[in-house]
Amino acid sequence: MYLQHWGFDRSPFATVAFGHGVSADGREPYPTRPLAEATARADYLVSQRRRLGVLLGGRGWGKTTALAAIVAEQRRAAVQTVLLDAVGLTARELLFRVAEGLDAAPDSADCQMKLWRRIEDALAENRWQRIATLLVVDDADELGPDSQQQLVRLARLEADPAAQWTILLAASPDSLERLNSALLHLIDLRIDLARWTADDTVGYIQNALVEAGRYEPVFTDRALDLLHDLTRGVPRHVARLADFSLLAGAGQQADSIDAATVEQAFAETKWTPDGMAAAG
Incomplete structure (x- = not known):
C-alpha cells in the first residue's frame, strides 16, 4: 500500500540506518x-x-x-x-x-x-x-x-x-x-561532521523521492521545514521521520504530506534527536 499509494518503485528511505542516505546497491550518497x-x-x-x-x-x-x-x-x-x-x-x-x-x-x-x-x-x-x-x-x-x-x-x-x-x-x-x-x-x-542544513535536508528528501520514482512533490514546504526542525538536521532521524511521515500519509490516503502529518509521525515514533526534548 505504501509504495502504490505514493507511486514509488521502491521505498525511498529503505536505507535509513546508513545516515547520509548511502544506498545498499552502491549508489553514491546524497552530496550534502x-x-x-x-x-x-x-x-x-x-x-x-x-x-x-x-x-x-x-x-x-x-x-x-x-x-x-x-x-x-x-x-x-x-x-x-x-x-x-x-x-x-x-x-x-x-x-x-x-x-x-x-x-x-x-x-x-x-x-x-x-x-x-x-x-x-x-x-x-x-x-x-x-x-x-x-x-x-x-x-x-x-x-x-x-x-x-x-x-x-x-x-x-x-x-x-x-x-x-x-x-x-x-x-x-x-x-x-x-x-x-x-x-x-x-x-x-x-x-x-556537522548536522545537515535545511537545504541539505530538503535536497536529500526530494532527491530520495525522485530516485524512488516519484517526480511530483509529496511534502509541502512547511512540512519540510518542520521535519528539519524536529530532527535538528541529524541525518538518520531525517530519513526515519520522512519515512514514517509517508507511512502515516498513506494510511490516511492523503494526497500530500503536510506539517500536521509530520508532527503526528514524530509523536508516534517516541524518539527525539540526541535524547533531547523536541524543538519547540
Missing part, C-alpha cells in the same frame, strides 16, 4: 555540505602525508557513510585503502584485518609478530612503489586498550618523510576521551 567538507579534509590529510586524523560526529550523523565516501574517493585516486569496523575486534584481529586489507596474505595461524612483519613488508612495498596507503577505522572508540595500543604502533610505523601512510579514526565527540592518550597526541587533523 557536511559530507563534501569531510571528504575534502580527508583528502588533505592523505595528500599532505599527515599521520593521523579523527572524524567526529554524534550518533546518526553519518560517520559510517562519510567514511565510505572517503574510501571510495581515495580508491579512485589510486590510494590503497583499508576500511575496518572496530566493534568487537581484538588486538590480533585488528592486525589480521589490516594485513588482509593490505593484501599481505595473512594466515589464520600467524602470531601477532608475524602479522606485524606482513604489515611492515606491505607498507615498505607501497613506499617503494610510491603508493599512498590509508587505514580507516570506524568506531575506533570501541577498541579495547590492547587494540588501541596496536593503533599507536601502527601510527608510528612510517616515520620516513617519503612514507605515505595515513590513519583516519572515526568516533563520537563524547567518547574521544576513551582513546589512548598517545593516540590523541598523534592526531594531526580533527574533522567534525
Whole structure:
C-alpha cells in the first residue's frame, strides 16, 4: 500500500540506518555540505602525508557513510585503502584485518609478530612503489586498550618523510576521551561532521523521492521545514521521520504530506534527536 499509494518503485528511505542516505546497491550518497567538507579534509590529510586524523560526529550523523565516501574517493585516486569496523575486534584481529586489507596474505595461524612483519613488508612495498596507503577505522572508540595500543604502533610505523601512510579514526565527540592518550597526541587533523542544513535536508528528501520514482512533490514546504526542525538536521532521524511521515500519509490516503502529518509521525515514533526534548 505504501509504495502504490505514493507511486514509488521502491521505498525511498529503505536505507535509513546508513545516515547520509548511502544506498545498499552502491549508489553514491546524497552530496550534502557536511559530507563534501569531510571528504575534502580527508583528502588533505592523505595528500599532505599527515599521520593521523579523527572524524567526529554524534550518533546518526553519518560517520559510517562519510567514511565510505572517503574510501571510495581515495580508491579512485589510486590510494590503497583499508576500511575496518572496530566493534568487537581484538588486538590480533585488528592486525589480521589490516594485513588482509593490505593484501599481505595473512594466515589464520600467524602470531601477532608475524602479522606485524606482513604489515611492515606491505607498507615498505607501497613506499617503494610510491603508493599512498590509508587505514580507516570506524568506531575506533570501541577498541579495547590492547587494540588501541596496536593503533599507536601502527601510527608510528612510517616515520620516513617519503612514507605515505595515513590513519583516519572515526568516533563520537563524547567518547574521544576513551582513546589512548598517545593516540590523541598523534592526531594531526580533527574533522567534525556537522548536522545537515535545511537545504541539505530538503535536497536529500526530494532527491530520495525522485530516485524512488516519484517526480511530483509529496511534502509541502512547511512540512519540510518542520521535519528539519524536529530532527535538528541529524541525518538518520531525517530519513526515519520522512519515512514514517509517508507511512502515516498513506494510511490516511492523503494526497500530500503536510506539517500536521509530520508532527503526528514524530509523536508516534517516541524518539527525539540526541535524547533531547523536541524543538519547540
